[in-house]
Amino acid sequence: MTILDGKKVSNDIKEEIAVEVSNMVANGEKVPHLAAILVGTDGASMTYVNAKVKACEKIGFHSTLIDLPEETTEDVLLQKINELNTNDDIDGFIVQLPLPKHIDEQKVLMAIDPNKDVDGFHPTNVGKMALDLPTFLPATPFGIMELLERYNVETSGKNVVVMGRSHIVGRPMSILMSQKRKAGDATVTVVHSRTKNLAEITRGADIIVAAIGISEYLTGDMVKDGVVVIDVGITRVPDDTKKAGYRLAGDVDFASVSPKASFITPVPGGVGPMTIAMLLKNTLLARERHG
Numbered sequence: 236m237t238i239l240d241g242k243k244v245s246n247d248i249k250e251e252i253a254v255e256v257s258n259m260v261a262n263g264e265k266v267p268h269l270a271a272i273l274v275g276t277d278g279a280s281m282t283y284v285n286a287k288v289k290a291c292e293k294i295g296f297h298s299t300l301i302d303l304p305e306e307t308t309e310d311v312l313l314q315k316i317n318e319l320n321t322n323d324d325i326d327g328f329i330v331q332l333p334l335p336k337h338i339d340e341q342k343v344l345m346a347i348d349p350n351k352d353v354d355g356f357h358p359t360n361v362g363k364m365a366l367d368l369p370t371f372l373p374a375t376p377f378g379i380m381e382l383l384e385r386y387n388v389e390t391s392g393k394n395v396v397v398m399g400r401s402h403i404v405g406r407p408m409s410i411l412m413s414q415k416r417k418a419g420d421a422t423v424t425v426v427h428s429r430t431k432n433l434a435e436i437t438r439g440a441d442i443i444v445a446a447i448g449i450s451e452y453l454t455g456d457m458v459k460d461g462v463v464v465i466d467v468g469i470t471r472v473p474d475d476t477k478k479a480g481y482r483l484a485g486d487v488d489f490a491s492v493s494p495k496a497s498f499i500t501p502v503p504g505g506v507g508p509m510t511i512a513m514l515l516k517n518t519l520l521a522r523e524r525h526g
């Protein structure tokens with residue numbers, strides 16, 4: 236069994252990007268600048284956004300964090316987005332999801348200039364992704380593709396089961412892996428909360444991408460020997476033995492699944508760090524495209 240070490244691979248990618256940033260500085264070019272908007276004080280979102288900003292600093296990008304209170308109106312948020320759209324100094328930006336309930340997420344995502352949409356969530360970029368045209372790929376699926384590729388995991392002709400149909404992971408993952416591309420060329424099945432005989436389907440999978448947001452849902456009896464398992468889930472499970480009062484759990488029950496797996500991602504240290512690395516890659520790409 237091989238652990239797909241997202242932490243290591245993401246560090247490799249960050250080092251590769253840092254070299255490019257050094258070259259930009261040596262040539263007197265402007266370095267990439269990423270901005271992130273966070274609305275509210277959701278603990279997980281704050282952790283993610285801070286990690287993104289810290290990663291920027293580490294590799295030499297400029298970064299700006301725009302921290303807005305929970306009660307921010309949709310209009311004020313749209314105004315902020317417009318400011319970032321028109322600010323030539325900003326190469327790319329993200330609006331951390333989820334947003335407070337009183338804000339229409341779709342309206343917000345549609346307000347982002349597709350050329351600065353380094354999350355790849357704007358309908359224009361989702362459409363380009365579906366048509367396999369150059370665009371910003373959403374960071375989590377992009378990171379999973381990169382991880383599979385760097386570990387030379389064979390995907391061509393394989394049966395892939397994507398668990399979950401979210402707009403930011405499951406859906407794009409299923410599209411990318413079915414495409415004729417590196418880490419693609421697979422036969423993809425999407426399963427979700429309404430799927431019948433789910434375990435029968437997962438037992439037929441060569442590769443499983445678990446992105447349903449239910450901790451330790453995928454268990455050993457639901458997979459076949461030699462399966463490749465990508466765990467996208469990350470939930471806080473109460474645990475009195477930990478100082479923080481919780482532990483981080485994925486969508487996969489690692490204890491029962493890992494003995495049967497040929498490759499498996501850990502949680503934490505698997506998909507999570509890859510997401511951040513690919514966001515940085517998209518920001519570098521945005522800088523290069525803006526010229």
Ligand code: GUN
Pocket residue numbers: 329330331332333354374375403510
């Ligand atoms: N919330 C969970 N994942 C993501 C992501 O990749 N980007 C943004 N903006 N919000 C998220």
